[in-house]
Amino acid sequence: MSGAAPRVGTSRQILAVAVPAFAALVAEPVMLLADTAMIGHLGTAELAGLAVASVVLTTIAGLCVFLAYGTTAAVARSHGAGRATEAGSQAFGGVWLAAALGVVLGGLALVVAEPVSGALASSPEVADHASTYLRISAAGVPALLLALAATGALRGVLDLRTPLYATVSACVANVGLNAVLIYALGWGVGGAALGTVIAQWGAATWLVVTVVRRATADGVSPRPRLGPVLAAARAGVPLLLRTATLRVAVLLATAVAATFGDASLAAYQVTAIVVTFCAFALDAIAIAGQTLTGRALGAGDAALTRSLTAQMVRWGWGLGAVIGLVLAALTPWLPAAFTSDPAVVDVLVPALLAAAVVQPLSGAVFVLDGVLIGAGDGRYLAVAGAIALAAYAPFAVLAGATDAGLTWLWVAYAGFIAARWATLEHRRRGERWLVLG
Numbered sequence: 001m002s003g004a005a006p007r008v009g010t011s012r013q014i015l016a017v018a019v020p021a022f023a024a025l026v027a028e029p030v031m032l033l034a035d036t037a038m039i040g041h042l043g044t045a046e047l048a049g050l051a052v053a054s055v056v057l058t059t060i061a062g063l064c065v066f067l068a069y070g071t072t073a074a075v076a077r078s079h080g081a082g083r084a085t086e087a088g089s090q091a092f093g094g095v096w097l098a099a100a101l102g103v104v105l106g107g108l109a110l111v112v113a114e115p116v117s118g119a120l121a122s123s124p125e126v127a128d129h130a131s132t133y134l135r136i137s138a139a140g141v142p143a144l145l146l147a148l149a150a151t152g153a154l155r156g157v158l159d160l161r162t163p164l165y166a167t168v169s170a171c172v173a174n175v176g177l178n179a180v181l182i183y184a185l186g187w188g189v190g191g192a193a194l195g196t197v198i199a200q201w202g203a204a205t206w207l208v209v210t211v212v213r214r215a216t217a218d219g220v221s222p223r224p225r226l227g228p229v230l231a232a233a234r235a236g237v238p239l240l241l242r243t244a245t246l247r248v249a250v251l252l253a254t255a256v257a258a259t260f261g262d263a264s265l266a267a268y269q270v271t272a273i274v275v276t277f278c279a280f281a282l283d284a285i286a287i288a289g290q291t292l293t294g295r296a297l298g299a300g301d302a303a304l305t306r307s308l309t310a311q312m313v314r315w316g317w318g319l320g321a322v323i324g325l326v327l328a329a330l331t332p333w334l335p336a337a338f339t340s341d342p343a344v345v346d347v348l349v350p351a352l353l354a355a356a357v358v359q360p361l362s363g364a365v366f367v368l369d370g371v372l373i374g375a376g377d378g379r380y381l382a383v384a385g386a387i388a389l390a391a392y393a394p395f396a397v398l399a400g401a402t403d404a405g406l407t408w409l410w411v412a413y414a415g416f417i418a419a420r421w422a423t424l425e426h427r428r429r430g431e432r433w434l435v436l437g
Contacts, residue, residue, distance in 0.1 A: 011311065020161060034174070050192075051130075052127070055250060060109060067145055068152035069239055070378075073156075073293075073294045089220055091153035094150075095211060113130075113134035134193075144204070157214070166207050170199040170200065170202055241382035244385075245382070252393060253272075271352055275355050278327065286369060291374065323363070325356075361421055365424060384423035391416065391419040392419065
């Protein structure tokens with residue numbers, strides 16, 4: 001995993017990472033948007049079923065995102081310090097950990113598909129569609145986690161092109177496969193899940209093979225070794241806890257939305273997918289934060305780290321403002337892409353507007369999150385996540401208890417984002433996260 005980048009202006013460094021990362025990141029939510037649009041036109045129950053299945057699958061992916069984030073930070077720090085062999089060993093550690101977790105969690109998803117669908121769904125019909133999607137999607141969980149770890153390793157050595165090509169190719173393949181499986185063959189929700197699984201395995205294979213080729217070129221054996229795997233696991237625990245707080249917030253929101261009925265749950269799925277798309281776009285700068293912070297700290301350059309952070313936070317605010325304005329402008333027309341049910345549309349429009357308002361703050365939050373991940377400050381992120389969840393949960397529960405509706409649930413989400421910003425900005429202003437070497 002060798003090769004060092006020369007020091008250039010902060011804007012150029014950020015753009016060199018953020019632009020290809022943006023293209024790769026938005027390809028995945030485009031795939032989810034396409035799935036949602038295709039399934040949404042099958043019916044409201046099918047769309048609500050996807051909402052339930054998606055929250056389970058995104059919870060698995062979210063909890064395991066440390067495979068990408070932790071691997072990026074570790075590989076970037078070693079690479080920035082000129083330790084190519086160590087970077088390759090860390091990359092393999094993350095990949096082997098992903099393979100083991102993927103088998104376990106894929107099997108677990110298969111086992112719990114029916115009971116979890118029944119518990120979260122708003123009706124038996126919705127539960128049946130959710131269970132079908134989950135059972136088939138369980139086969140793609142190992143591929144999903146392998147792709148996370150391999151992508152993290154490649155970002156750590158500033159290879160942003162391979163994840164871009166693999167993700168875009170998977171997106172295009174997924175849309176084509178789903179069009180055939182859902183409509184031409186009439187497999188419905190199950191066809192959508194199968195198309196995604198096939199695309200996921202194609203991308204994972206491409207990414208893992210690239211990691212193996214790069215690391216073996218530096219003399220690192222791809223054979224599993226316990227030390228690097230355990231190191232990846234230990235580094236991932238704080239990030240796992242941090243992500244767990246985010247996923248608990250999402251699960252809570254889904255459970256509350258289900259109490260409002262099928263139309264609100266379907267509208268929640270559309271809003272959540274749109275917000276996810278916005279989050280992935282904003283995460284492009286966060287990915288730059290992870291990669292460049294790790295490299296700068298590994299090289300012992302605190303001044304560059306501060307300069308990069310300040311620049312990226314400003315860009316986060318700006319990009320978030322642009323995305324929020326675009327989302328607000330498109331809101332009157334967006335629902336038609338996902339549903340023809342007037343009841344869903346009536347709930348969806350104000351929820352999308354509420355989500356649009358919080359995008360500028362979200363941009364700053366995601367950047368700060370990425371910077372602290374790149375600095376290896378996982379313990380603080382776990383504590384900050386717990387604080388934000390504690391601030392959010394009472395308002396989400398209150399929205400459900402008072403039957404306030406989906407819009408107020410998204411207003412509560414804005415409070416969650418505000419709590420995250422306060423804790424992360426407090427950390428940025430201090431010195432304890434600036435660990436050099």
